Amino acid sequence: xxxxxxxxxxxxxxxxxxxxxxxxxxxxxxxxxxxxxxxxxxxxxxxxxxxxxxxxxxx
Numbered sequence: 001x002x003x004x005x006x007x008x009x010x011x012x013x014x015x016x017x018x019x020x021x022x023x024x025x026x027x028x029x030x031x032x033x034x035x036x037x038x039x040x041x042x043x044x045x046x047x048x049x050x051x052x053x054x055x056x057x058x059x
Contacts, residue, residue: 002056005035009045009053019044 002008006023009015015023023038030038036050 002053005050005053009039009049014049015039015044 003011006015006020010017010020019039019042022042023035023044026038026042027033027035033041036045036053039045040047040050
């Protein structure tokens with residue numbers, strides 16, 4: 001099983017703990033949105049980054 005999305009992007013130094021905190025805050029106010037969607041919306045990641053993470057299970 002792959003690691004959680006936040007842990008993955010911290011591990012490859014594309015997100016910081018501060019980014020994770022802001023994403024989680026946003027998500028608590030908008031529970032219908034997924035972590036990756038919020039990271040894109042806030043400009044921390046782009047769609048390609050999230051898609052590559054999601055595709056890791058398919059390899």
